[in-house]
Amino acid sequence: MSPFWTIVAILALAALGYGLGRRRAMSLAQGNPRRLHSRPNYYGWNVALFAAVPALLLLVLWALALPLLPHGAASSRAAGILAIIIAVAGLAVAVRRTTPEFRARNAVEQMIRGLLILCSLIAIATTVGIVLSLVFESLHFFRLYPWQDFFFGTEWTPRFGGGSRLGILPLLWGTLYISFIALLVAVPVGLYAAIYMSEYATPRVRSLVKPAIEVLAGIPTIVYGLFALVTVGPLLRDWIAQPLGLGNSGSSVMTAGLVMGMMLIPFVSSLSDDIINAVPQTMRDGSLALGSTHSETIRQVVIPAALPGIVGAILLAASRAIGETMIVVMGAGAMATISGNPFEAMTTITVKIVSQLTGDNDFSSPETLVAFALGLTLFVITLGLNIFALYIVRKYREQYE
Amino acid sequence: MDDVRLAERGVDADAKVKFECRGVQVHYGEKQALKDVDADILDRTVTAFIGPSGCGKSTFLRCLNRMNDTVASARVDGRILLEGEDIYDARVDPVQLRARVGMVFQKPNPFPKSIYDNVAYGPKIHGMARNKAELDEIVERALRGAALWNEVKDRLGETGTGLSGGQQQRLCIARAVATAPEVLLMDEPCSALDPIATAQVEELIDDLRESYSVVIVTHSMQQAARVSQRTAFFHLGNLVEYGDTEQIFTNPQDPRTESYISGKIG
Numbered sequence: 102m103s104p105f106w107t108i109v110a111i112l113a114l115a116a117l118g119y120g121l122g123r124r125r126a127m128s129l130a131q132g133n134p135r136r137l138h139s140r141p142n143y144y145g146w147n148v149a150l151f152a153a154v155p156a157l158l159l160l161v162l163w164a165l166a167l168p169l170l171p172h173g174a175a176s177s178r179a180a181g182i183l184a185i186i187i188a189v190a191g192l193a194v195a196v197r198r199t200t201p202e203f204r205a206r207n208a209v210e211q212m213i214r215g216l217l218i219l220c221s222l223i224a225i226a227t228t229v230g231i232v233l234s235l236v237f238e239s240l241h242f243f244r245l246y247p248w249q250d251f252f253f254g255t256e257w258t259p260r261f262g263g264g265s266r267l268g269i270l271p272l273l274w275g276t277l278y279i280s281f282i283a284l285l286v287a288v289p290v291g292l293y294a295a296i297y298m299s300e301y302a303t304p305r306v307r308s309l310v311k312p313a314i315e316v317l318a319g320i321p322t323i324v325y326g327l328f329a330l331v332t333v334g335p336l337l338r339d340w341i342a343q344p345l346g347l348g349n350s351g352s353s354v355m356t357a358g359l360v361m362g363m364m365l366i367p368f369v370s371s372l373s374d375d376i377i378n379a380v381p382q383t384m385r386d387g388s389l390a391l392g393s394t395h396s397e398t399i400r401q402v403v404i405p406a407a408l409p410g411i412v413g414a415i416l417l418a419a420s421r422a423i424g425e426t427m428i429v430v431m432g433a434g435a436m437a438t439i440s441g442n443p444f445e446a447m448t449t450i451t452v453k454i455v456s457q458l459t460g461d462n463d464f465s466s467p468e469t470l471v472a473f474a475l476g477l478t479l480f481v482i483t484l485g486l487n488i489f490a491l492y493i494v495r496k497y498r499e500q501y502e
Numbered sequence: 503m504d505d506v507r508l509a510e511r512g513v514d515a516d517a518k519v520k521f522e523c524r525g526v527q528v529h530y531g532e533k534q535a536l537k538d539v540d541a542d543i544l545d546r547t548v549t550a551f552i553g554p555s556g557c558g559k560s561t562f563l564r565c566l567n568r569m570n571d572t573v574a575s576a577r578v579d580g581r582i583l584l585e586g587e588d589i590y591d592a593r594v595d596p597v598q599l600r601a602r603v604g605m606v607f608q609k610p611n612p613f614p615k616s617i618y619d620n621v622a623y624g625p626k627i628h629g630m631a632r633n634k635a636e637l638d639e640i641v642e643r644a645l646r647g648a649a650l651w652n653e654v655k656d657r658l659g660e661t662g663t664g665l666s667g668g669q670q671q672r673l674c675i676a677r678a679v680a681t682a683p684e685v686l687l688m689d690e691p692c693s694a695l696d697p698i699a700t701a702q703v704e705e706l707i708d709d710l711r712e713s714y715s716v717v718i719v720t721h722s723m724q725q726a727a728r729v730s731q732r733t734a735f736f737h738l739g740n741l742v743e744y745g746d747t748e749q750i751f752t753n754p755q756d757p758r759t760e761s762y763i764s765g766k767i768g
């Protein structure tokens with residue numbers, strides 16, 4: 102029996118159990134639901150959950166343990182049959198336990214709560230698992246490569262033959278430089294768009310403009326990358342970089358930064374718009390009633406009141422910029438250099454993680470393992486930014502609630 | 503109403519007319535909120551607006567400094583003259599008008615700035631101080647005027663939103679007074695205050711009468727009787743009766759006024 106049919110059978114048993122439990126409870130109460138401890142439905146749910154949950158859990162465990170088990174149809178059939186036996190047994194036990202005094206509602210609610218806890222534990226465990234695997238592989242890497250050279254090295258020249266130099270600084274520089282340019286584009290544009298939408302636009306205009314800006318957020322980053330590669334890059338090279346003698350590469354920090362900035366505009370504008378809207382109208386009225394103009398009110402009262410929230414939005418956008426990969430690969434190139442010239446090709450941490458892990462991997466060489474150390478560094482940076490942003494946003498919320 | 507202490511001082515016989523309102527009507531969309539209101543508001547006088555909830559007191563008050571302009575659906579008809587000048591005329595900038603006609607709201611709404619900056623906000627915008635010392639003086643005078651100086655003089659740099667509700671309201675009054683308006687509109691300024699703070703604000707209102715025209719909306723008949731010299735009673739968008747406070751409370755002409763102040767309607 103295939104797992105699919107096993108699951109169907111278990112669910113059918115649960116449905117049957119629901120009917121049986123409910124019917125039994127009602128007949129024991131002689132048709133008067135008031136004699137029961139709980140409403141009749143709960144007796145049905147109790148039986149259904151008893152039949153389904155343990156059996157399904159068994160299937161999940163079996164699926165997880167699959168790599169360890171002797172492979173073959175036999176073990177799969179055995180697991181299926183065992184699951185169905187458990188389902189039938191659970192059903193029988195639960196039906197027998199159904200009496201008018203049985204506290205079915207409490208039993209059901211406890212089981213549901215257990216399921217909810219299980220789900221949140223899975224989410225947490227996944228995060229912890231990811232972090233742990235990063236940490237372990239990074240430790241492995243630092244045993245092969247001195248950490249001082251990694252964190253303070255200014256040269257990135259991986260050679261799979263040996264003698265690599267794996268300094269993170271050029272990558273970190275590229276990451277921060279590109280993110281900085283992206284924010285330089287996204288923050289003013291996004292913020293002014295938000296001010297227009299929340300303070301000046303009529304409701305009708307706003308209902309058109311806001312979704313239009315948010316469409317930008319739905320475009321896959323690879324499409325932005327293409328845009329950078331075929332349009333923005335050549336444009337910048339032909340019209341600015343070459344005439345000014347700043348370089349002749351289509352891939353550049355400027356290309357990636359500009360395009361990434363465009364990607365971040367809806368982020369900044371949409372969050373800031375919500376935050377500006379949350380500033381109470383009474384605050385604006387108070388300012389207007391003192392004889393200040395609309396723009397003075399925005400500059401001196403609304404924006405300062407919304408500032409912590411706006412800073413939070415900007416930090417979230419920054420952590421997005423730091424983690425972005427596709428636009429950088431296609432817009433900034435793959436050269437690990439430290440330079441102040443924005444028209445030169447550079448690269449970022451994320452890009453190098455990808456390139457160290459593509460191709461033939463030998464998971465005992467520092468050239469491959471460095472990807473994990475890079476990932477861990479990136480994780481720590483964005484986590485720090487996110488926590489800081491959430492802290493600021495939360496502090497701001499407290500002001501008005 | 504035996505427990506009501508009527509304002510001892512009556513209306514100045516020679517008080518000038520500050521606002522002259524003729525046929526004022528306000529619509530919110532299709533809905534009419536104010537019907538044909540004629541009223542003269544006197545200078546150096548406290549005028550109280552009373553009436554049941556939803557009768558249009560705030561609406562009329564907000565006509566006087568054109569705060570209704572900020573409500574998209576509101577339409578104001580009729581004529582309102584401030585010292586003979588139509589405030590709805592195209593030549594009048596509502597921004598300048600609001601500097602002359604200040605307003606204190608029902609809910610305290612201090613800006614999320616320091617106490618000092620809250621009070622200095624208006625004077626700075628209108629360029630009322632030439633230097634820091636002058637500004638300091640304006641701020642101190644306004645805070646003293648609002649009976650708040652002693653409580654905050656040692657923490658002017660702290661944020662205004664950190665004060666208690668009553669202190670916040672007095673801060674908002676100080677903020678309005680600091681811009682030196684000619685008229686001060688107050689929409690239920692004491693509804694968030696305890697009796698002590700209320701008494702302080704009422705005392706302040708009485709002091710303000712020396713130099714301003716004050717209009718106060720209130721739901722407390724006692725308060726209207728205590729602080730005002732003139733009282734207007736609104737009902738369902740109509741200005742039913744308007745006269746000296748003493749007369750309104752002791753000898754109302756309209757049966758609706760009579761039943762409102764004796765607690766039968768509203």
Ligand SMILES: Nc1ncnc2c1ncn2[C@@H]1O[C@H](COP(=O)(O)OP(=O)(O)OP(=O)(O)O)[C@@H](O)[C@H]1O
Binds near residue numbers: 530553557561
């Ligand atoms: N912004 C608005 N949009 C639509 N209708 C409004 C608006 N503001 C007030 N109204 C309506 O106008 C009428 C008068 O309202 P107003 O606020 O002037 O009453 P009020 O006398 O101040 O009442 P209260 O004592 O409760 O403050 C009410 O029927 C109200 O529903």
Ligand SMILES: [Mg+2]
Binds near residue numbers: 559560561689
């Ligand atoms: Mg009102």
